[in-house]
Amino acid sequence: MNILFVTEDHSIRNYGITSVVSQLIDQLSINYQDVNVIILSMGSETVKQNARVKIVLVPHSKLGRFWGWSKNLSKTIKQTIEKEKIDIIHIHGLWMAAQWAALNSAKKYNLPCIVSPHGMLEKWMWNYQKQFQKIKKEIYFNRIFKPALSTETIFHVITPIELESLNRQLPGYHKITIPNAVDPSSCQFNIEPYKLEKQFLFLGRIHPVKAVDLLIDAFIQANLGSEWKLIIAGPEYIPYYVEELKSKVLSSGMENRIIFTGAVYGEYKFNLIQQTWALITPSHSEVMGMVNFEAAIQQVPSITTHETGLWDWEEGGGLLIHPNIDELTAALKIAAEWSIKERIDRGRRSFDLVAEKYSWQSVIPKWATLYSSLVENSNKIM
Known part of the structure; x- marks a missing residue:
């Protein structure tokens, strides 16, 4: 054939x-x-x-x-x-x-x-x-x-x-x-728990459909401790939108805690995911989102939206929200309060769910x- x-x-x-x-x-x-x-x-x-x-x-x-x-x-x-x-x-x-x-x-x-x-x-x-x-x-x-x-x-x-x-x-x-x-065997999990960074990660195209503006607003509103960071990694598809986002960050005075890295690929991308506390994909519209799976096979839980169609995501340790500031703020606060033990458990459950249903x-x-x-x-x- x-x-x-x-x-x-x-x-x-x-x-x-x-x-x-x-x-x-x-x-x-x-x-x-x-x-x-x-x-x-x-x-x-x-x-x-x-x-x-x-x-x-x-x-x-x-x-x-x-x-x-x-x-x-x-x-x-x-x-x-x-x-x-x-x-x-x-x-x-x-x-x-x-x-x-x-x-x-x-x-x-x-x-x-x-x-x-x-x-x-x-x-x-x-x-x-x-x-x-x-x-x-x-x-x-x-x-x-x-x-x-x-x-x-x-x-x-x-x-x-x-x-x-x-x-x-x-x-x-x-x-x-x-x-x-996704292929769960394609990734070797090798991060030690004590090396987990207190950072949330957005990984994907910087486009309005991905609701990066809501994520920035929610991170600011969550008012987490100064040790917490938000990493925004991905290609900057729409220049005017990216400029609006960066201006918002500068106006908040949090440019040292909300960091734009540009597009990331290969080993650097996988290392960035592995050391992250939780991935955040607050999309207005998404068909599952491969990045949720990529995080899961590295035992990183994610916060994503009902709009992805991942109706069983919370069974695997992730969190599901609707794409609005209040729900996203609440989810960030909940995730930031996880103990190391709970964070690791949620990562393992995410891996198990993907291995069973989405491999x-x-x-x-x-x-x-x-x-x-x-x-x-x-x-x-x-």
């Missing part, structure tokens, strides 16, 4: 989506020798994959960069489908040229096609847009994206919340729910079954 994965950006800069897609692809390649995966991505950079995985990169055209367009895009997809004898296409994302071109190719060849929106159609994401941007997206969604769909298109959702959203916006299309996952060992068979069933019932034209 030959699967073509299509994404607008498979570089490390695409953060969460690249992490999810990269792990799924490697797990398929490692566990199923009869499955061959080809990645087609826009741009000139990619993360490292298993040696069995083929990668096709399509550089952007200068004038089409805003939409991720290239004059060679459709041609390259066509050539890849024919050369690699593709059986099924799995598209990640919605709004860029790569997804649109892949949908049209799937329709042309009558190939089964899975679309994973990764939370891009959630209600908050629509409502956050300025009116002009919202109108543009509505036109694109209804006049360009939907007509590119076929009867062979199914939608993959990550949580029941996302399923409800897509049932409302895309009625009549088949959906399947498969959660995100690739339990999730990857669901993907293999889905791909196989779609290919067996397809009527592809080749």
Whole structure:
């Protein structure tokens, strides 16, 4: 079975989506020798994959960069489908040229096609847009994206919340729910309890959907002891928003306790997580959030929101809140009062929950079954 994965950006800069897609692809390649995966991505950079995985990169055209367009895009997809004898296409994302071109190719060849929106159609994401941007997206969604769909298109959702959203916006299309996952064995926990820092960590894109502004306000309002710090680590996607956040910190006089590190990767990122008291992901909209899993496998509990769809998170030692200042402030105070013993216990419970319910060992068979069933019932034209 030959699967073509299509994404607008498979570089490390695409953060969460690249992490999810990269792990799924490697797990398929490692566990199923009869499955061959080809990645087609826009741009000139990619993360490292298993040696069995083929990668096709399509550089952007200068004038089409805003939409991720290239004059060679459709041609390259066509050539890849024919050369690699593709059986099924799995598209990640919605709004860029790569997804649109892949949908049209799937329709042309009558190939089964899975679309994973990764939370891009959630209600908050629509409502956050300025009116002009919202109108543009509505036109694109209804006049360009939907007509590119076929009867062979199914939608993959990550949580029941996302399923409800897509049932409302895309009625009549088949959906399947498969959660995100992580490999618990990929991390070696090696931090001693006495080395835990009295710090909270936000790790992710610095974007309004992540509610970093609420987190800063809550940390200030919590009025914790002077030994407590808030580390904000991640790429600064929206300059004006980042400037507002940094101005807020300066106005509070807490610039020595609320620290922006910029994007972090690799070993430095994992060390930063391991020494953290608790991870904080107060997103307005999120489909689980891979960073919650990454923290859990390092035995670091997290405070996250009901909106992530992680309904069982508190069973694993984490805390669930709604994204508002009062609930976030209260959660920070509760976490700061944990004893070392309770903090360690919550970290271990987080690990156990993820290992049991959100590991690739339990999730990857669901993907293999889905791909196989779609290919067996397809009527592809080749």
